[in-house]
Amino acid sequence: MTSVAPLTPAASVEPTYRILLIEDDAGDALLVEELLHDTGLRFELTTRATLGQARGELTGSATDCILLDLHLPDISGTDAVAAVRALAPHTAVIVLTGLSESQAGPEAMSAGAQDYLVKGKVEADLLRRTVRYAVYRSQTERASAQAQATRLRAEENARLERGLLPRPLLDTSTVEVTSRYLPGAALALLGGDFLDVVEGDDGLLHAVVGDVSGHGPDAAALGVCLRIAWRSLVLGGHRGDDLLHLMERILIAERGDQQLFATCTLLTIDQEAATATLHLAGHHEPLLTTADATREVAATHGIALGIVPGLHSWPSTVIPLPPTGALTLYTDGLTEGHNGATGERLGIEGLLALISSLPPTDPAAHVDRLIKETHQLNAGRHSDDLAVLRLDWNSDRR
Secondary structure: OEEEOOOOOOHHHOOEEEEEEEOOOHHHHHHHHHHHHHHOOEEEEEEEOOHHHHHHHHHOOOOOEEEEEOEOOOOEHHHHHHHHHHHOOOOEEEEEEOOOOOOHHHHHHHOOOOEEEEOOOOOHHHHHHHHHHHHHHHHHHHHHHHHHHHHHHHHHHHHHHHHHOOOOEOOOOOOEEEEEEEOOOOOOOOOOEEEEEEEOOOOOEEEEEEEEOOOOHHHHHHHHHHHHHHHHHHHOOOOHHHHHHHHHHHHHHHHOOOOOOEEEEEEEEEOOOOEEEEEEEEOOOOEEEOOOOEEEOOOOEEOOEOOOOOOOOOOEEEEEOOOEEEEEEEOHHHOOOEOHHHOOEOHHHHHHHHHHHOOOOOHHHHHHHHHHHHHHHHOOOOOOOEEEEEEEEEHHHO
16 A cells, blocks of 8 residues: 655655555554554655565665564564565664553664554654654765775775786886776776886886776786786896796686686887887787887787687787887777767777877876866766876987
8 A cells, every 4th residue: 555645835844754564453553544644754654564564665765664563474583674684674664662662662773673652652742753863864874884884885995996007117228108997887897908118127117008808906916916026037037938927827827717818918128229029919010109100009919818728829020119108008998988979999990090189298198188088988888997098208208
């Protein structure tokens, strides 16, 4: 049974309280409804005789307050409170007790109810205050829980970000490093994209950008693992094909039963020789920026890590570097968004066209502007994670 209180001038300033009454006694249910009308509250009342009949309303989101009789045909006492709280953890619960049950109300509140009322002693003013306070308290608790969840998510993101986005480990290199990482959606957990830059004992600058398939904590954890493994292996003297085989072994060991794989680009810059060596494992080519333009580097591809374990190798590509320029490594979140209202993906052609239209500026501002423009073109229709690593050099300043 559902009833709606009429809207009065006084009630128009009140919210509409959506109240669920679980009461098997028809006479008591009628008295509660009459009392609600006397409160002056604006309300929508739904009445159910058993917990089983109320299950649909309890599991939905259209109830602000539950008035619960403690003696139902299918459940009673604090068990009824616990069951209702389990089904509707964020909804205010007010229990209805009998005159002879002096301890029932306090016990119900200990079990999770916001308040209790004794049948036969309830007046309209008391019911009004109790409903309003119980709903307010429930809403406050819900807001506090949401704030706590947001804080914990932010802390978790910060921990993962420290693992996915470490400080560059540089000694004598004059290469300027700019990195950015954005999760695919607001408040979302960081995904499996990762990047890193270190200077080895050989004086060469080594960089990696990678992308673990999937999103969420499992992909992020594996991305952190691969990023740390890459840094440790590079500092241990491993390079190129050997390094990728070891990273693949670690990926397989850490992914467990999940069929995750990872793409990545390994880059080694030799400023003395003015060359860069690339190894592509299922990843796209980086962009080379010179004084004239930005273009995609031509390089030989290898398969992603974890697709066919141990049965392949990753060829290297050596490219000459201009005296002054930049290499930009990125994950596909930068190109898989839409290209404005065309309905097509931005792609590498759209990305290069966008870069050519941007005014000259410093590297950090350029990367920020590029990300902003791709997001505006995409208009929120795609939600992949995004990692960008830009390396700038100028031989005249060495």
